[in-house]
Amino acid sequence: MLTRPNLARALLRAGSPAFVLSWGAARGLPDGLDAPRPLILSLVICAALWILTSARNWQRPFVRLCSLALVLVGLVPMMLVSATRPGPAFLWALSVLLGGYWLLWLQQGQVPARGRGAAGAIGASLGMVTVWLNAVLIAPPELLGVSAVGLSIVSALVVMTHGLWRCRQAPRELAMLASALALAGPLPLLFGASVGLALSLWALVVVLLAVRLWILDHPASDPEAHWWEPVATNPARLLATTFLLTCLIGGLFLSLPQATHGSIRVIDAFFTAVSATCVTGLVVLDTATDFSGVGQLIILVLIQIGGLGIMTFSTAAFLLLGKRLSMRHEGAIAQLIGERDRGQITAALKLILLVTFVTETLGAVVLSALWWLDGASPSRAIWEGVFTAISAFCNAGFALRSDSLISAQSNPAILMTVGALIVIGGLGPAVVASLPRWWRGRPVSLHVRVVMTTSLMLWLLPAVFFFFSESTHSFEALGTLDRAFNAIFQSITLRTAGFNSVDFALLHPASVLIMLMAMFIGGSPGSTAGGIKTTTFALLFLVVRSALANRARVEAFGFHIPQQTIFRAAAIATVGAMIGVVMTLALLITQQMPFLMAIFEALSALGTVGLSIGGTGMLDTVGKIIVMLAMFIGRIGPLTLFLLLASRTPSSDWTRPTRSLPVG
Known part of the structure; x- marks a missing residue:
């Protein structure tokens, strides 16, 4: 099960790789993507995350060490890159640290052995979102696409490994997961030079599949054991949360350089994402000229998800897997x-x-x-x-x-x-x-x-x-x-x-x-x-x-x-x-x-x-x-x-x- 201490440690653990990839993998690569360097660095950090996930004991000194690495390895280089904006960098790092420790102190105890795989998957996913937010808020614009690539690979590999391990005795789910990965894999070929966006989309497919593997599969008998229970079992909260997450993810994708024909303001990207997800149609940019074909495709996906509701898609996929809905999930969807x-x-x-x-x-x-x-x-x-x-x-x-x-x-x-x-x-x-x-x-x-x-x-x-x-x-x-x-x-x-x-x-x-x-x-x-x-x-x-x-x-x-x-x-x-x-x-x-x-x-x-x-x-x-x-x-x-x-x-x-x- 995923407890609050587990989530806190995953958050703290995800911060340092986010900084490393957003800074180290992107330095000297403003005009494109040098595939071997970020790929090797991603694999190294993926191995590190795997080792951390397999650790048997999670003592406080280790958490403090992760926090120290977040500051020394991540904050200092990022402040050097954004020398003119040290304030946002410091506030961002401080918020990550305080948020992690706040979650950690809410509930003490050892991490159950059965929850470590899920914690690794969630930690990697949090890291992917973290690096996007980091690049959007405090990093130079040219780092956005490249920095998203590295941790997207990390997220995909960790979640994929965890998912395949969970499905090893379920041939049907294993076949569906492998088929989805096989369909998502050729994205780099379809997008050509837009490797960053392609790998990010591939990672997103894997992370969405992970939702089925390490959230919907958990029983809802103990609400206090699962941090998502107050949201997943309340239709009003569920509706608001899913739309908010869709708007945020859509804004991050539209902020990528591959989504537009030129540079756009972050606020305009998020305005377009909210308008598309909420199926409104108010625009501050010209959809026909300001957005590339990739950007128009992202807008179209947001429109489709926003029109039907993400819970319609997720529940349909859940039923497609042949699984029964829990009583709480069933009641929420019915309403x-x-x-x-x-x-x-x-x-x-x-x-x-x-x-x-x-x-x-x-x-x-x-x-x-x-x-x-x-x-x-x-x-x-x-x-x-x-x-x-x-x-x-x-x-x-x-x-x-x-x-x-x-x-x-x-x-x-x-x-x-x-x-x-x-x-x-x-x-x-x-x-x-x-x-x-x-x-x-x-x-x-x-x-x-x-x-x-x-x-x-x-x-x-x-x-x-x-x-x-x-x-x-x-x-x-x-x-x-x-x-x-x-x-x-x-x-x-x-x-x-x-x-x-x-x-x-x-x-x-x-x-x-x-x-x-x-x-x-x-x-x-x-x-x-x-x-x-x-x-x-x-x-x-x-x-x-x-x-x-x-x-x-x-x-x-x-x-x-x-x-x-x-x-x-x-x-x-x-x-x-x-x-x-x-x-x-x-x-x-x-x-x-x-x-x-x-x-x-x-x-x-x-x-x-x-x-x-x-x-x-x-x-x-x-x-x-x-x-x-x-x-x-x-x-x-x-x-x-x-x-x-x-x-x-x-x-x-x-x-x-x-x-x-x-x-x-």
Whole structure:
């Protein structure tokens, strides 16, 4: 098992190799990678880690020796490399030391023999993350790619060795691990000169496989024995943690030189990673020109992971291995994917993945053909078709054209294909699977009926409004038929996706107001969209209707809505509005932008929409951090709040007296 002392020692042990590789392996190699030198150094440190992992006793003097090595071997050379910035180097080293000792003192005791292999794997993985953070924060930019290579190799070798040893009596798992490594191994050949990124990706594959080997395989009978139990068994914490880790890893990858055509600021790399993971689409860099093909691929992977949720992928992989979920893991996943019947988790996951990949594949084929007919080369058409299809289905709003889809505003086939992908992604797999029955008038669940009725209203009414209000503004240069198609497309994309087929600088103020309301509502529960969700909006509308009709209960399609559900809807809408006000105030205080622009940017980020009327390009570093926080809250906030409310045990109030209050 992995105890806190074990983790503390792994953290302290990982610090020194991180410094050695980020300094020694990269010195004298600013123009490329001299493979033998970092490889040999990596193998030496890998052997050292293996010896340390095999040690039988972990006494305090040895831990102090590791700490001393961290300072002498790592801090001094790094301060020489970053002579002009010794402060951050010192603070970074101090935080590692204090963090390690703090964990060590939380719980004393010897490291169990059965946990040493896992500690070595985690130590190597921590070292890989540590060296990236070190290079990003305090090292010269040219060290980033090279320093990541060395410890990536270390991480991969240690985790791979540990994983193969664990799987030696499990042929199926051993075969899957070997197959994954065989598929990931040719990455350096595919990426050519981008050896650093290729090896880092290869290491990441191995580390992700290690999650299955030394986390999910542990029993959950003793929560205090496992440091991840408070997170893994709590759906709200699990959701927030997985998205945060995905954003951090994505930002680190986008910071690599191979991901861009030129140097970019670290804050811009992390802004793009957060926007992609949270499927928002707000950009401070041009995806088409500032990022290389490798960078665009990283963004696409982040969009796919963020759209479905990393827990969907990890649980699907876990079930693919033929393993049973623990009761706690099963309960957490059931709440995350919105499945009440735990026995249907596997079927629900299969449905989610089937709808996702079938829709994305069909969309990619159609869009590739349309881009090719529009004049793009075959390779460019295929890549743009795949990227746009995944981005549209996940409601991300990223495009490989600098003007989004303005260049396709007179191509209704492209607009309607992208719009169909947005609709399917915004409805959610459960609703999509029920569409044939709903279309034929057969009985469907209340959820499907409310979602479809509300969605149709939110598609139709704004489209009609845009057709007339924008005829003398952004639609002025278009014909009548193109105006109709663009009005429909904008009514679809403004609630969730963030693609734009017209210049938003020309929008009528009334249209902007309609967009603000639509962005706040968002898509449907269980989908890739953000916002307070269509069902929440529908419930609030039904509450108002019942109040005006002086009814004691809220009804929908012949069913009574539980009071607890109404309270949750009111809580989500109220908290969402409050956060929107706070984010707007933060932008108005820190940025030089008009009120309408500030509230548009805030609601676009909170609703994970990605539309902008020019405010994103005006953001400074503080403004970018505010918008990043808004995007993150918008992606996980409503579901996290729902899970938090669902997990609380209602208090008994039968003894409370009842009193009425005047309202209105």
